[in-house]
Amino acid sequence: MAGQVAPNILIVEDEFLIRDALTEFLEEEGYRVVGAANGQEALNMLRKGLVPDLILLDLMMPVMSGMQFLDEQQADSRLASIPVVLLSADRNSQEKVLSSAPVEYLEKPVRLTDLLDTVERYCQ
Amino acid sequence: MTSEDIVNILLVDDRTENLLALESILGDLGHRLVMAHSGVEALKFLLQQEFAVILLDVQMPGLDGFETAELIRGRERSQHTPIIFLTALDRSDARVFKGYSVGAVDFLFKPFMPDILRSKVAVFVDLFRKTQTVQRQAEELEQRVRERTAELTLTNEALYAEIAERKRAEGALQFLAEASRMLSNSLDYETTLQSVAQLSVPILADWCAVDILQEDGSIRELVAHINPQKVEAIRSTRFRYPPSEDVAHGVPHVLSSGKAELHAEIDDELLRMIARDQGHLRLLREQNFRSYMCVPLQAHGRILGTVTFITSESGRRYGATDLRLAEDLARRAAIAVDNARLYRESQEAILARDEFLSIASHELKTPLTSLQLQVQTLLRSVYKGGQSKLSLERIVTKLELADQQTERLAGLINELLDVARIRSGQIDMRIEEINLSEVVQTVAVRFEEQLAQVGSQLHLACEEHTPVCGDRLRLEQVVTNLLSNAIKYGSGNPIAISIRQTGESVQMFVRDEGIGIAQEHLERIFVRFERAVSSDNYGGLGLGLYIVHQIVEALGGTIRVSSELGRGSTFTVSLPRPSVDGTLRIDASSADAALGLDALVRSKSETEA
Numbered sequence: 001m002a003g004q005v006a007p008n009i010l011i012v013e014d015e016f017l018i019r020d021a022l023t024e025f026l027e028e029e030g031y032r033v034v035g036a037a038n039g040q041e042a043l044n045m046l047r048k049g050l051v052p053d054l055i056l057l058d059l060m061m062p063v064m065s066g067m068q069f070l071d072e073q074q075a076d077s078r079l080a081s082i083p084v085v086l087l088s089a090d091r092n093s094q095e096k097v098l099s100s101a102p103v104e105y106l107e108k109p110v111r112l113t114d115l116l117d118t119v120e121r122y123c124q
Numbered sequence: 125m126t127s128e129d130i131v132n133i134l135l136v137d138d139r140t141e142n143l144l145a146l147e148s149i150l151g152d153l154g155h156r157l158v159m160a161h162s163g164v165e166a167l168k169f170l171l172q173q174e175f176a177v178i179l180l181d182v183q184m185p186g187l188d189g190f191e192t193a194e195l196i197r198g199r200e201r202s203q204h205t206p207i208i209f210l211t212a213l214d215r216s217d218a219r220v221f222k223g224y225s226v227g228a229v230d231f232l233f234k235p236f237m238p239d240i241l242r243s244k245v246a247v248f249v250d251l252f253r254k255t256q257t258v259q260r261q262a263e264e265l266e267q268r269v270r271e272r273t274a275e276l277t278l279t280n281e282a283l284y285a286e287i288a289e290r291k292r293a294e295g296a297l298q299f300l301a302e303a304s305r306m307l308s309n310s311l312d313y314e315t316t317l318q319s320v321a322q323l324s325v326p327i328l329a330d331w332c333a334v335d336i337l338q339e340d341g342s343i344r345e346l347v348a349h350i351n352p353q354k355v356e357a358i359r360s361t362r363f364r365y366p367p368s369e370d371v372a373h374g375v376p377h378v379l380s381s382g383k384a385e386l387h388a389e390i391d392d393e394l395l396r397m398i399a400r401d402q403g404h405l406r407l408l409r410e411q412n413f414r415s416y417m418c419v420p421l422q423a424h425g426r427i428l429g430t431v432t433f434i435t436s437e438s439g440r441r442y443g444a445t446d447l448r449l450a451e452d453l454a455r456r457a458a459i460a461v462d463n464a465r466l467y468r469e470s471q472e473a474i475l476a477r478d479e480f481l482s483i484a485s486h487e488l489k490t491p492l493t494s495l496q497l498q499v500q501t502l503l504r505s506v507y508k509g510g511q512s513k514l515s516l517e518r519i520v521t522k523l524e525l526a527d528q529q530t531e532r533l534a535g536l537i538n539e540l541l542d543v544a545r546i547r548s549g550q551i552d553m554r555i556e557e558i559n560l561s562e563v564v565q566t567v568a569v570r571f572e573e574q575l576a577q578v579g580s581q582l583h584l585a586c587e588e589h590t591p592v593c594g595d596r597l598r599l600e601q602v603v604t605n606l607l608s609n610a611i612k613y614g615s616g617n618p619i620a621i622s623i624r625q626t627g628e629s630v631q632m633f634v635r636d637e638g639i640g641i642a643q644e645h646l647e648r649i650f651v652r653f654e655r656a657v658s659s660d661n662y663g664g665l666g667l668g669l670y671i672v673h674q675i676v677e678a679l680g681g682t683i684r685v686s687s688e689l690g691r692g693s694t695f696t697v698s699l700p701r702p703s704v705d706g707t708l709r710i711d712a713s714s715a716d717a718a719l720g721l722d723a724l725v726r727s728k729s730e731t732e733a
Contacts, residue, residue: 015490015493015494017494017497017525017529018490018493018494018497021494021497021498021501022497024501025497025501060482060483060486088486089485089486089488089489089490089493090482090485090486090489091485092478092481092482092485093482108489108490108492108493109489109492109493109495109496109497110493110496111500112497112500112501112504
């Protein structure tokens with residue numbers, strides 16, 4: 001990616017250890033990463049002008065869940081076009097989300113190679 | 125000649141010798157001869173008895189023969205009795221004509237020819253007898269017709285009754301069929317019961333009230349009235365004078381006894397008995413009640429409520445058949461209500477289970493994901509060989525993190541296994557005398573770091589000697605779960621644990637000043653899979669309090685909670701002091717009682733009992 005501006009990824013995840021490990025890994029792979037601890041934090045960042053190339057979104061979070069975040073994001077025309085990949089442990093909830101929003105999902109625990117493949121696909 | 129053949133013959137002549145002469149001529153015929161010496165005397169005899177024929181002298185002082193004949197004819201009883209005039213006068217046409225005109229059937233001229241006299245009288249006697257026979261036959265016939273008519277009337281009445289009964293039975297069947305259809309329409313029990321009330325009016329009652337026993341013991345009622353405007357009036361009356369529990373009649377009595385009540389006739393005496401005061405009596409009288417039935421709503425041996433049927437405007441009077449119909453309807457309604465309740469509870473149980481599965485996935489996979497990420501980044505670093513960018517310090521950190529996640533996972537798995545063990549009654553406990561205060565101190569030390577993280581201070585106020593019967597590890601688990609809940613929901617405010625001895629038991633209070641629990645959730649928090657707040661905001665499997673409850677109960681103790689939303693919660697555990705030792709197993713049946721999945725088939729009140 002020499003000569004290019006590194007793609008920007010927003011990780012929305014309440015569990016600090018997971019957010020931290022994912023950030024470290026993706027930064028090593030040459031991405032710029034911004035973390036948010038819940039949907040509300042992420043939404044605030046986006047509305048302040050953050051324009052990520054991809055959002056990695058956990059579902060079960062305090063304050064604002066991934067589901068609520070998606071509703072807000074999809075309803076906001078400036079944000080709706082940002083691609084979202086769900087990163088969640090609960091298959092049932094994932095299915096519910098997938099039926100209502102055009103997003104891809106990765107199931108936790110996730111293999112880093114799978115994550116990297118997916119991220120690269122969105123950030124070419 | 126039989127006595128039936130003997131008839132009466134009236135002989136009328138003012139002269140005794142003439143009467144004797146007639147007697148001697150007619151004596152041979154064997155009939156009863158009655159002799160009168162004047163018209164007046166003849167009329168007197170005619171009043172007393174019936175005669176086959178009258179022999180009447182024309183020439184008599186006072187009433188003569190013709191005048192007497194006219195009077196005889198004038199009387200209903202004797203108007204058709206044949207009269208033979210006896211006369212010594214000439215046979216002039218005028219006299220005879222007069223005789224016939226007053227009703228003579230024949231004339232005999234003195235002196236008589238005995239044979240002719242006898243044969244003439246015999247002819248009239250014979251005629252009289254035949255007339256009598258015909259009359260008797262006619263009477264008999266009439267009597268038989270009357271009897272037959274009466275028989276037919278009875279048969280007719282029976283037939284009408286039978287038709288009415290069949291119509292009623294058909295109506296009842298139709299009514300019940302319609303009721304069943306309506307009852308199966310909805311799985312919402314309130315809708316179901318409202319439709320029972322609506323359906324009963326006006327087919328079975330002028331007004332109908334359904335009283336439902338609520339889970340908290342209060343009574344909820346649904347009313348339908350033939351005149352919808354009256355519904356509110358009845359509601360307000362029943363609100364002002366709610367059914368009293370200490371009386372041997374009405375809704376509370378049917379609820380407690382399970383037996384139906386029927387008052388075919390509501391009289392003033394009954395109203396006076398029911399009325400609480402003069403105002404109530406006046407309101408009751410205004411309703412103009414006629415007849416009353418109250419039947420229990422009963423399904424699977426449980427009384428769910430009552431249905432009351434009352435007539436007023438229609439004036440209809442209830443009987444045993446109506447009561448049977450009402451009971452049948454109530455049975456069907458109760459089953460429908462019970463089905464609705466079971467459906468609702470099964471839906472709730474399924475929701476609780478689904479929610480639990482979501483939470484369990486999240487709770488188990490979060491540490492697993494974290495663990496896996498540490499391991500994978502380490503592996504990547506190793507694969508890159510000498511180019512590893514990880515310092516030894518980083519590697520140690522990652523391994524420590526992985527270790528912590530393993531611990532966390534093990535803890536969660538133990539929690540799940542505990543529930544499974546409780547479920548199958550397989551928790552073995554080593555019961556010994558344990559100082560609860562020591563247990564609390566041991567656990568408190570383990571939480572020092574976590575308390576510091578959230579900024580909560582822990583205040584301990586424990587008496588030194590607080591011996592209880594218990595299993596050390598399980599008691600640690602109880603304290604651990606209660607304390608970690610207090611930290612989790614304590615909003616960083618101070619937490620207090622105090623222990624004191626009271627009589628036969630030792631009491632432990634765990635108090636936080638955090639978010640508290642809403643009243644409507646208090647009953648549920650000890651049930652498996654239940655939590656008072658959203659899992660989105662607070663992690664955990666939601667099994668902690670369930671496990672605490674089960675352990676405390678298995679040790680013969682109790683746990684209670686008091687809480688105020690936004691002000692914090694206090695859990696009070698009461699454990700018996702030592703008396704016996706040995707092994708104590710958790711009683712499977714009492715452990716079962718709180719299991720969420722069992723709620724699929726149990727009523728809510730049973731599961732919470």
